[in-house]
Amino acid sequence: MSETFLYFLWQYQYFTRLALTTTDGDPVQVLHPGFRNFDSGPDFFNARLLIRDVEWGGTVEMHIKTSDWLSHRHQDDRAYDNVILHVVWTDDRLATGRRVDRADGTPLPTIELAPLTDTLLMDRYARLTGSPDAIPCAGQFRSVQPLRLTAMLDKAMLQRLERKAAGVRVLFESTGGDWEETAYQLLATNMGFKINADPMAQLSRTVPLKAILKHRDVLLQVEALLFGTAGMLTEPDEPDEYVTSLLREYRFLAVKYQLADKQVMAHAWKWGRLRPASFPSLRLAQFARLVTKNASLFSLFVGTIQASTLLQALQVSPSDYWQAHYRFGKTTARVVSTLGTTSAENILINTVVPLLAAYAHHRGQPAYIDRAISLLEQLPAEKNRLTEAWDELGLGVRTAFDSQAAIELYNEFCTVKKCLSCQIGAGLIKQTVSG
Template sequence: MPESFLYFIWQYQYFTTTGLTTTDGETVQVLHPGFRNHNAGPDFTNARLLINDVEWVGTVEMHTYTSDWLTHRHQYDRAYDNVILHVVWQDDRSKNSRRGERTNGTALPTLEVNSVISPALLDRYAELNHSPEWIPCAGRFREVPPLKITSMLDKAMLQRLERKAANVLDVVVQTNGDWEETAYRLLAVTMGFKINADPMAQLSRTVPLKAILKHRDVLVQVEAMLFGTAGLLDDEVDEYVTTLLREYRFLAAKYGLTNNRMAAHEWKWGRLRPANFPTLRLAQLARLVTQHASLFSLFVGTSDVDRLLKALQITPASYWQTHYRFGKATEQASSSLGLTSALAIVVNTVVPLLAAYAHHRGQPAYIDRAIRLLERLPAEKNHLTERWETLGLGVQTAFDSQAAIELYNEFCFPKKCLNCQIGAALMKG
């Protein structure tokens, strides 16, 4: 039995709580189970128990087996000296064998719980844990009260914002606190649209925004730095590429870009629509960073979602009106960065940036703005949101779709049903 199940039944006291005794026959009454500790140390803190009518206040530790206390070497760790009860699924040690003890040698009261849990609860847990459905609760999802679902989606969305904010703050550290450079790097990754996110990230680290802004009045020079460093200017297939190569050689020497030049094979082209080709995305990125004097001000200072979306829907250089790749002309290319891409930038760049800035400044108002943006944007449409809708989950806004994605990725797929309010409701029965 996994320890996560023990955490669950202890936190909610889903077992027979009357007539409890330790493995030594001491009576146990739970006055308060304590609070789940997600950091290092015992599993529950500030628990209050009556053991043989003596009140104890301290921590509670959970293990599948009694012997796990020794296996994990807690008997040598003073952080576990304030454990007042050892809760185990099975006591696997005989009365004559050494039991769990603190660093000072005092024995721990041990409570075995496998015999005081309802068989029906175990059946419901097995049903969720071994479900063959795409999410464990798919067959019973409609049984859950809507309020529980809404509450869980809110929790998932806030968790997603916190996680993304932490990732952004890591980039802030990498850029030595430069929020402009951070905004540029986040934008580049988003414009890689998953399949080319990694090479976009590498490129944005190699070609700094500071160098780009020195040439923002000459778009072809910015394109030259990006395309050349990306390793996409190998052949002089037409006059435009020749111009880019000439500019790149000068600028690469000026900014020391040659040694960090990427290889063309690092970019993915397969199964991509021409509108998602890396060449076109880089051309759009070049236009975006040169059209706006401050990406950070645009992303963090614009509260009007329509204005923000309009500012993002740019058209790259004229060459890209008839090209998706160098040297291969087409009658008319759909080169503008459209509404769908602009929406993706707001969701995956602007919102995480706002969440991170809220932490940095200690101003929750930026989190509120991020949430309002998500609530005003339409939901993302993909196979995952479509599957959620088949279960009756209304996915109408970007807040809904982001929450649904987080719920699946962080709770449903890894089967963390016991950490989910929806799963907990179904377990309760």
Template sequence: MSEDFIYFLWQFQYFRTTDLRTVEGEAVRVIHPGFRNPDAGPDFTQARLFIGEVEWAGTVEAHVRAADWLVHRHQYDRAYDNVILHIVWDKDPVFLQRSDGTVIPTLCLSEWADVTLLQRYQTLLAESGVIPCAGRITTVEPVRLTAMFDTVLLKRLERKAAGVKVLYHRVDQDWEETTYQLLAAAFGFQVNTEPFAQLSRQVPLKILLKHRDNPMQLEAMLFGTAGLLNSEKPDEYEAVLQREYQFLAAKYQLLTRKLPAYSWKWSKLRPANFPTLRLAQLVKLLASTGSLFSYLIETSNSAVLLKQLQVTPSAYWQSHYRFGKTSEKVLATLGQTAAENLIVNAIVPLLMAYSHHKDWPDYRERAVGLLEQLPAENNRITRIWQGLNIPVRTAFDSQASIELYKMYCQSKKCLSCQIGVSLLK
């Protein structure tokens, strides 16, 4: 038995309510079970019910056993003085009191709940697959699947927007700098996200913008600070960058900000995803776009955004993946899938955060619209859902499916999922 199951029973009133009584023998009639409280304090707020002949309004607390109230020391917490009903599963001989000594009525749900509901829940939890309801999910009404995808997608976007807001305040409320650091981290494409993020913090956009008309100097500052200009016998181009870096690093006090070369990961990466090439592509994007922030938030057409993002770096990187190593076939231009990834993981969260900042729903709708325009991501999680015949066609679907899998399925939060709840009824 888990408290989650008790929350589920109480929230949806999935128990026999006829002649409902507390363990003390008082009649109970629920007017409203209250709202689930995601924060600290009692589990349900704004509940209304009759106990005996008296109407009560307040909070409701749930535990597996009545004694858990004492284990959690709620009797000493004034936040629980407003509890009007204690709901439990196991009936144990414990009579509870508030901090002022008044008795709290207790309702034992195991005496009123349908045992088959518990059996279905336990069967669901016992499933060993990565998706607990995999064997039955095709029986769920499409409208419920859609509703849950909508719910988790919004939660995912809100969480990402909150991260952007933290970044925005960290960079002194500068949207251009926020955009730059957000994009830079996204250019790491998971494997090198952290060193790209660190690099963008070490070389602020305001310094780079002073040299926007000279991409070679941008490369010098970024490659040098990244710790990637370290060849003892550099080729001609790297030697030029080394000299430029020494001059510019001294000018802008960048020498002490250099990242260790070992910060970057190369193992198991395709050459097209080497951090050197990704960094050269980022430089090209910075040099070819005026106000990145304004451009990105005001462009609602995914095709236009993709074209702008699919940059081709400087000539050197059209024949090299790494310094000093010439390659005949270099896929230098940022590919379509990579550009789509940047929109999903940087531009969409930026739009959501700006929508909150300005309280303009248009930007939120633009963010969702971009996800609906882009094709679904192809990864292990999306393939799991597709293997269950769940349609994952757009980036909206793939982002929702990833959120559902990571935040609900992996931890078996079936009782918080509309799909799981529908299978238990």
């Protein structure tokens, strides 16, 4: 038994309410169960009850045992003075010999739910949360009503969008409220594609966008700033005019921008198990071209409605050297130098969409949220083990909106067994109640 289950029972009133009484025998009528409190303090607020024909308004606190009130020391916390009802699974006052009183010394009304709860409901809850499957409701998933499924996907997607937007807002604050710098650093981080996200983020913090834009007309200088600060430039063993030019430019720029002692450590970059097209050297070359081609990344990201236009803007070709190299000094006959379509879609999902959501919050303009959602609906679904698992259950993951919602549902609900906070899981349990 968990308090989460008690919250579920109380919120939806899934217990016998006929002739409902407190543990002291006083008749109770629930006029309104109140609203779930996700912050500190009692579990439900703004509840309305009729106890012995007297109407009460206030908060409701829930525990597994009556004695938990005392062990949690709520009697010493003034935040609990307004509790009008104590809801417990088991009343253990006889076993402990201690009763729970209000601050004025009068007994706190208590309802015991265990004798009032349908055992079928409890069995269904236990079976769902005790499932060994990665997706607890996998065996029952195809019986879920489509409307409930759609509602939960919408909830999961909006939760994911808000969580990612919160991260962008933190980044925005760290830049001193500079949206251009925020877009630049966010893009750099996501061009690391998880495995090299950290060194890319460090690099973008070290080399500010303002420095990049001062040299925007000379791509070689921008590459020198990035490759040099990334710790990737060393004297070539064999003559390499491009590398020599980069080193010459970097030595000057490192002094100008005081970067000489701020290099990213070479070991921070990961190369193993990466395809050549994903090597950090090529990603940096692509990034250099992107930031020099666009005078304002932020305007591009928040001002473009069509996903196809953004994809085209992201799929740039790096400088000539990187048409024949994946790494410095190693010529390759055939190089896939342009950012791939899947990678560009990934950047839209993880850079542009969260940026729009954060900007919507900052400006108080929901239209940017709508634009973020529209971009997701224009993009195909991501392909990974999670989306494949949902597809096998019949979820129908077709767009990036679907895949992002499915990923959030799995990570934030399924893996932590928050079935009662999920409309799918809660619906499966409710079916038992309704017969």
